[in-house]
Amino acid sequence: MSAPLLSVRDLTVEYRVGRGRLRAVDHIDFDLDAGQTLAVIGESGSGKSTVASALLRLVPHTTGRIDFDGLRWDDLKGAALRRERHRMQFIPQDAGSSLDPRWRVRESVAEPLVVAGTSAREARARAGEMLDRVGLEGPLQERFPHQLSGGQRQRIAIARALISRPRLVICDEAVSALDVSLQAEIVNLLVELRAERELTYVFITHDIALLPYIADRVAVLYLGQIVEAGPARSVLENPQHPYTQGLLSSLPRAEPGIGQARPVRGEIPDPADPPSGCRFHPRCPLALDECAVVEPTVELVAPDHAASCHLLVPTGATSPTTTDPGTTDPGITGPGTTGPGTTALPTTPSLRKARS
Numbered sequence: 001m002s003a004p005l006l007s008v009r010d011l012t013v014e015y016r017v018g019r020g021r022l023r024a025v026d027h028i029d030f031d032l033d034a035g036q037t038l039a040v041i042g043e044s045g046s047g048k049s050t051v052a053s054a055l056l057r058l059v060p061h062t063t064g065r066i067d068f069d070g071l072r073w074d075d076l077k078g079a080a081l082r083r084e085r086h087r088m089q090f091i092p093q094d095a096g097s098s099l100d101p102r103w104r105v106r107e108s109v110a111e112p113l114v115v116a117g118t119s120a121r122e123a124r125a126r127a128g129e130m131l132d133r134v135g136l137e138g139p140l141q142e143r144f145p146h147q148l149s150g151g152q153r154q155r156i157a158i159a160r161a162l163i164s165r166p167r168l169v170i171c172d173e174a175v176s177a178l179d180v181s182l183q184a185e186i187v188n189l190l191v192e193l194r195a196e197r198e199l200t201y202v203f204i205t206h207d208i209a210l211l212p213y214i215a216d217r218v219a220v221l222y223l224g225q226i227v228e229a230g231p232a233r234s235v236l237e238n239p240q241h242p243y244t245q246g247l248l249s250s251l252p253r254a255e256p257g258i259g260q261a262r263p264v265r266g267e268i269p270d271p272a273d274p275p276s277g278c279r280f281h282p283r284c285p286l287a288l289d290e291c292a293v294v295e296p297t298v299e300l301v302a303p304d305h306a307a308s309c310h311l312l313v314p315t316g317a318t319s320p321t322t323t324d325p326g327t328t329d330p331g332i333t334g335p336g337t338t339g340p341g342t343t344a345l346p347t348t349p350s351l352r353k354a355r356s
């Protein structure tokens with residue numbers, strides 16, 4: 001099996017706040033194979049954009065290692081980082097604010113190539129082709145960003161991100177500001193481009209309904225930790241963590257799993273002062289006494305699908321050698337982890353106990 005395109009281990013990001021530190025990302029691990037889309041979901045403040053910023057090397061990380069496209073990505077600095085940055089690109093939520101209002105669309109899209117040393121003439125030609133491909137043709141390319149709609153500006157952002165032929169594109173709420181029909185158009189475009197250009201995506205979203213259309217894998221972040229991760233189908237159809245179940249409760253395809261799928265109640269706690277034990281315990285409808293004290297370990301609940309909750313126990317264990325050889329590390333490990341490689345694979349996820 002070839003190495004994943006992106007491998008993240010023990011990644012922690014802390015911000016200085018006042019005299020203290022806020023841990024926005026807390027010892028996370030995941031792998032992403034080339035050509036796949038990892039959807040990262042979680043409430044506002046769960047650390048999604050901080051993960052993106054750390055991958056893009058826009059914020060420093062406190063611990064951890066990032067291997068990307070054959071490079072020790074977290075070690076790159078200065079000129080070497082500038083030279084390699086084109087491999088990982090970004091599509092933001094609000095493309096308008098990331099575009100220079102004084103530049104015509106085609107110039108904005110050509111700019112990364114010009115900065116990388118391509119002649120202005122060739123860069124313009126390639127920008128024109130790229131814009132054609134994302135559906136902004138002819139005179140639209142000579143307009144200024146404020147003369148275009150939100151959907152058209154997202155197309156510019158896609159063209160600008162893809163012009164330098166990246167391997168990985170991080171989409172941070174890239175379609176969230178659009179209305180539903182435009183979201184579908186842009187998601188379909190991203191899916192087409194992924195196949196055409198052999199792209200890999202990290203797709204950060206709070207639009208759960210989009211996941212079945214774009215995600216191959218899903219990672220669920222809560223207060224900076226990945227609490228559940230696995231193949232999209234497995235996570236969406238059989239979410240195991242009460243937090244994931246709450247997030248997915250609006251999805252018609254989500255099955256109740258443990259207890260009932262109830263929307264997540266209350267507010268996300270302050271990450272500068274996270275709850276003890278399981279961080280979700282103050283909000284969890286199924287919390288046990290031990291949840292306030294003991295941090296749950298990571299359990300494999302289905303092939304390649306892991307979650308961390310005291311209620312989860314793998315049953316019907318089979319030998320790890322029965323794993324589908326095409327599957328990858330579910331990539332959630334942390335303090336107290338049993339580790340995916342050392343946990344016997346269950347055939348069916350089940351729960352030890354559940355409170356109604």
Ligand SMILES: Nc1ncnc2c1ncn2[C@@H]1O[C@H](COP(=O)(O)OP(=O)(O)OP(=O)(O)O)[C@@H](O)[C@H]1O
Nearest residue numbers: 015017022024043044045046047048049050051271
């Ligand atoms: N530059 C910063 N300095 C201090 N704290 C920050 C900074 N950036 C983010 N945070 C905090 O880190 C935590 C995670 O923020 P982040 O923006 O990564 O969350 P998010 O999941 O992307 O949220 P949203 O869905 O609202 O975009 C939040 O508590 C946020 O307030």
Ligand code: SF4
Nearest residue numbers: 278281284291309310
């Ligand atoms: S460990 Fe306890 S509090 Fe945390 S999600 Fe599981 S049941 Fe809820």
Ligand SMILES: [Mg+2]
Nearest residue numbers: 048049050172
């Ligand atoms: Mg964000």
